[in-house]
Amino acid sequence: MLAGLSACAVQAPPPTPPRAQPAPAPTPVVAQVRPTSQESAALRSYLMQVQNAQLSQGLLRIDGGGPDTPYSADMLARNFEQVVFYNEYAQALQGRGGTSPLRRWKDPIRVGMIFGAAVTPSQQAQDTANVRSYARRLGDITGHPISSSGTPNFTVIFADEDDRNAALDQAADRMAGISRGSLDALRDLPRETYCAVAAYAAGSDPNTYTAAVAVIRAENPGLLRLSCIHEEMAQGLGLANDSRDARPSIFNDDDEFALLTNHDEHLLQMLYDPRLSPGMSAAQAAPITRIIARELMGGAL
Template sequence: MRRAALAILLLAGLAACESSTLAPRKTEVPPHARPSELRPADPESEAPREPSLASHDLEVYYARVQADLLTQGLLRTDGGGPDTPFTDTMLARNFERIALAEEYERGAGLRPSRGELGRVKKWTKPVRVSAEFGALVPEDQRVQDRNMLIQYVNRLNRVTGHPISMTTGAANFHVLFMSEDDKAQIAPRIRQLVPDVSPSALEVFENLPRSIHCLVIAFSENPGGYAYGEAIAVIRSEHPDLLRRSCIHEEVAQGLGLGNDWPEARPSIFNDDDEFALLTTHDEMLLKILYDPRLKPGMDADTARPIVKDLAAQLAGGLGPS
């Protein structure tokens, strides 16, 4: 089954949050003492929670998905080679479709866009990435996923030339590794991170179908703007190792501004055909183009095109057949 990693770029129409008037913030009424038999058990004495049957079923399902893809020769990790040549013209065209077009209508959740070329979207401020885990993600998996994310963030920092780093402090790019049993935590956490998040963003998480393996939401600094100021990626912890790593690669790169998929892009993770699991040489070039200082957030396709063509010629000239 095809992996469906989705990027939702919610750049406009952010709804203001309203405070609830159902309960006062303070009260002068002292609480009654709780009977001793109703006191919560000592945390050390509580039995550890086990994954639910639904989470287990997803784990089995995604393991089967990965096995089937590998059997078909998909989920390649070689980054492309002699069998996947591309020219500078192809690279420039792919950049336009992946970086400028939008897969979903802005501020409309999962409603597909009509595919028109939009504007350049990227970060101008430093990107500070953090990893967060649901309560039922095993500790050994947390260590593995955090290390995978650290290695990838370091690679993106080198590729883009833009300051991108991991942090345990104040972050603006949050990668949430969540199981099915942690799903109820996602919307409240997003609300906490982005208080004025639109309802259409949160709706995506209410009934997340298993066909959506992972996703990212990127927010502009200003409503209707194109310079990113916050991003949140959600990755299912039930994935086997390679699918989780693939989700890290695609969602973080999409959250940097490569937000669309294009079926003709090859070798690339941005085409939904699952041929490649990890960021390819072609995809690195897309990021180099996007983070060239000459491309500014909000630049339209006509203005960006000559710059993109020049950069593509520098990066990919002579790599493929004419």
């Protein structure tokens, strides 16, 4: 503007009448987000360090595996047995569980979400998009109806340390067949547990799931958060255990893979194959799962 001024004198223009001042722009409405507590802030820092350390070690892969992670039909059938017919925990997220019959859903799954007060609107939008997209993918893989509409029977909670109990109470009040007390195992998560899921069979068949609740720490950073969505929602369908031998897979405690792999898609296809049924034991299912695994891998039967 200074460069455009002239040094010569000019006649001043006649005064103009004053104009009405424009009305001030409305103040944007900002959603109220609860400040983070010191405990939650410390956990957020810890989980960021965990993610960075894992990435620096080549973990949390998102490539789904490759030439370095081959597996055969026999390996797939073996991994299916370990992941489906054993429980990851005995009770209250403590200890290793024992053998279990095959469990899965019969009725359509309706996924809903609950967010703690510390989750920002932008993060809620991202989490919602991720959950809904993944729910559609799981439905395509399994052939089982999975949607994000209607009254939820599978609730995914994103809450920090301060909001988790209230969010769990809210989930119990919304969902049939679940009481507040039945969610106690998800209330006091160990620091090393980034997320968890519990599935319930409240109907006449104890091996047919009717409800599930997944809890994902809101303190999780981006990739850990997405990996929790992938693992807990898939486990809530009936892949209840982790196996050290499963590879490439998110159902392995080594955290090598962050997102559902092609191997894991095969496990889900096997789980919801109509030739298998809830209540089957590992011994009863074994001859069938070997056939299904070879079909999926394109091998001789």
